[in-house]
């Protein structure tokens with residue numbers, strides 16, 4: 001029986017390993033983490049992350065061939081294949097701060113693997129890492145390995161949150177990069193055999209290590225670039241009377257461009273797009289390619305511009321001040337069907353409104369009050385560095401309330417802003433909401449989920465991204 005161990009029981013490690021266990025009943029999969037609370041939650045009825053379909057997969061395999069443990073060293077030493085799926089946040093200090101990937105967690109995992117291994121192993125980079133990381137990892141492993149052979153593979157993950165299980169069941173592709181030596185090719189074959197249990201062979205792409213590492217950064221940069229492109233168009237649509245949904249539809253019908261990922265929004269969020277593009281920018285700069293770095297930097301600049309533009313629109317529409325006004329914030333997660341708030345645009349929008357002294361009443365179906373309060377007090381990039389957690393300042397706390405219902409959030413509000421595209425926001429009783437709001441009642445739709453005309457007929461003043469006013 002092949003034994004797999006995955007270091008890092010997060011949004012990637014948990015779901016990915018659960019699906020491997022489900023599809024490969026003869027492989028034993030153990031997911032380990034230094035966070036005892038995370039592992040405890042994976043072993044409980046209340047999993048640590050909300051992801052449609054995940055509960056069922058975990059229930060089917062947990063205790064059979066899927067295990068969650070904080071006995072990291074034992075399971076690493078027993079495994080044949082070790083996936084490393086630890087966080088790789090943006091550095092907050094020192095060389096490359098604010099851009100480069102912080103590989104502290106990765107390096108400590110690699111040193112631990114070298115320390116505890118007693119047999120040959122395949123070490124798989126599952127985390128998103130800068131191109132050439134495998135070279136550094138190889139150095140750490142081989143210099144400490146007492147003659148044990150390690151093969152490093154790059155196998156980046158392309159799942160998106162909210163659709164992780166669907167994406168893992170039926171991936172567009174699985175990418176495996178390895179050394180072009182006989183041992184490297186043998187390792188690629190071994191990992192390919194795991195995925196071949198359910199992924200058609202033609203969807204498993206094998207490349208050299210550097211192509212696999214760079215393809216992951218490139219894919220995220222291309223995806224984010226589409227959003228910044230359509231968001232840049234949304235500003236021009238508002239200035240000219242064009243409708244961004246109509247423009248995106250017309251543009252996306254060109255099969256060379258394609259229809260997906262062209263929804264204008266308040267801005268993209270999530271733990272990876274910004275971090276991975278910053279990382280790419282840093283790599284370009286380090287390789288003496290400032291023009292290439294500046295090209296990708298612009299994707300982030302447009303994203304920041306879009307979030308600021310949204311806040312400015314709210315404040316300027318509401319007679320140039322929101323001071324003391326109640327603003328209902330509907331949705332805080334970075335996208336629907338997840339409780340994840342990492343880099344959610346809601347943080348910047350809420351902070352912008354708080355700066356103008358608004359009183360916020362926030363509702364999200366999956367995000368807890370604790371999480372929201374914490375997010376609104378952390379500094380940029382600090383969310384993935386637990387040591388930096390700061391206590392909440394009393395001044396900001398009193399301006400934020402978190403409620404468990406959209407009607408409660410909007411009661412007596414002067415304005416509403418929709419920041420996540422949860423399906424339930426499409427079907428709210430907006431007449432009832434309007435009746436209970438201060439007048440004039442403003443609605444700012446950062447996700448284009450409502451029909452602006454219907455709401456205007458009720459009496460709302462509506463602003464939708466990229467749509468005529």
Ligand code: NAD
Pocket residue numbers: 007008009010011012013032033034035038072085086087088105106108109126127128129157158159160161271272
């Ligand atoms: P996460 O923060 O949810 O999980 C990482 C886990 O690793 C944490 O639970 C942490 O406690 C653990 N960890 C850190 N150092 C450890 C160590 N030395 N030993 C044991 N455990 C350790 O992160 P994530 O969202 O799962 O992302 C992981 C990686 O995958 C990142 O590089 C990210 O860029 C990449 N990725 C994420 C997604 C996504 O949708 N979240 C998708 C594709 C790729």
Ligand code: UGA
Pocket residue numbers: 128157158159160161162220223227260261262263264265266267268269270271272273334335336
């Ligand atoms: C993204 C990629 O889609 C995954 O392929 C990748 O594996 C992952 O990053 C990663 O490396 O972490 P994720 O961030 O989970 O996945 O979610 P997306 O669906 O890509 O959405 C990212 C952000 O863009 C969200 O805030 C979403 O609302 C926004 N978005 C997306 C738009 O504003 N418009 C769109 O058309 C699509």
